[in-house]
Amino acid sequence: MKKLSYLMLFFLSAFLLGGCADTEQPYVGYITIKRAVVEAAANSTATITADTDIDSPIELKSIDFGEGVEEWCTVTFDGRDITVTATQANTGSNYRTATVNVKCGYWLTSFVVLQKYEGQEYLQYDWTGWTATGSDVQENDGGGYSSLFTEDRTEFWHSYYGEPTPCPHWLLIDMQKELECSQFAIGRREAGGNNYPSVKHMNIYTSTDGENFEQVGEFTFELPWTAPDGTVVEGNSPLVPAEEVITLDAPVTARYVRLEITATNNDTGVCQVAYCKVYEKL
Numbered sequence: 001m002k003k004l005s006y007l008m009l010f011f012l013s014a015f016l017l018g019g020c021a022d023t024e025q026p027y028v029g030y031i032t033i034k035r036a037v038v039e040a041a042a043n044s045t046a047t048i049t050a051d052t053d054i055d056s057p058i059e060l061k062s063i064d065f066g067e068g069v070e071e072w073c074t075v076t077f078d079g080r081d082i083t084v085t086a087t088q089a090n091t092g093s094n095y096r097t098a099t100v101n102v103k104c105g106y107w108l109t110s111f112v113v114l115q116k117y118e119g120q121e122y123l124q125y126d127w128t129g130w131t132a133t134g135s136d137v138q139e140n141d142g143g144g145y146s147s148l149f150t151e152d153r154t155e156f157w158h159s160y161y162g163e164p165t166p167c168p169h170w171l172l173i174d175m176q177k178e179l180e181c182s183q184f185a186i187g188r189r190e191a192g193g194n195n196y197p198s199v200k201h202m203n204i205y206t207s208t209d210g211e212n213f214e215q216v217g218e219f220t221f222e223l224p225w226t227a228p229d230g231t232v233v234e235g236n237s238p239l240v241p242a243e244e245v246i247t248l249d250a251p252v253t254a255r256y257v258r259l260e261i262t263a264t265n266n267d268t269g270v271c272q273v274a275y276c277k278v279y280e281k282l
């Protein structure tokens with residue numbers, strides 16, 4: 001009888017433990033808060049709405065302005081609406097950000113506040129982790145495809161010139177996720193203080209799947225070219241703009257950007273591209 005009791009106790013314990021193991025955690029809701037953007041002027045405000053199914057009020061825990069940075073904004077809450085007020089003007093030449101930490105129900109989460117600099121309309125996307133490939137490349141000159149994602153214009157993609165490859169050349173950039181693209185900047189190679197206007201014409205295409213592309217922009221820079229001061233430029237020169245900026249009439253959603261070079265300012269088809277920046281509209 002004792003053995004039977006022990007056996008029943010064993011099976012009962014196993015059943016209870018098994019039931020506990022399969023028990024899910026109680027549902028605690030969700031909350032998502034997007035970035036808030038305020039203008040450069042003092043007393044500028046922006047109101048955003050938290051996406052949440054939690055009834056509990058949203059409470060401020062802290063605002064992180066960065067080490068040594070003076071407080072420059074305040075945050076207030078009205079239900080799901082969050083209002084950010086800039087208490088100081090941003091008189092610098094760059095935007096600034098702060099991280100707002102909040103509590104809602106069981107959730108601790110955060111969102112970013114960005115204050116523009118005077119006249120800012122666009123913000124460059126972080127290109128960390130972006131990759132590129134293309135029709136051809138001169139591996140030992142300029143740094144290759146990875147050079148498209150650095151500010152250093154002495155590093156660049158260079159078309160293959162072992163046996164000069166005629167146009168068109170193309171570069172395919174994978175931004176790793178879909179982004180709202182409103183502006184592009186195509187950097188020129190720099191050496192010895194001179195900018196290289198090797199690209200005469202470029203088409204810009206975008207795609208969400210890497211297979212179906214739509215042209216969204218283009219530029220032409222043809223030599224000889226007359227600089228704003230009246231100087232006629234016929235080759236590499238510090239007067240040549242460091243980059244070409246292409247602004248779209250309306251933003252496009254894309255993961256992939258294809259740059260197609262259809263003509264160069266030389267007879268060989270050789271050309272360089274220093275970087276490809278992509279911007280969102282603020």
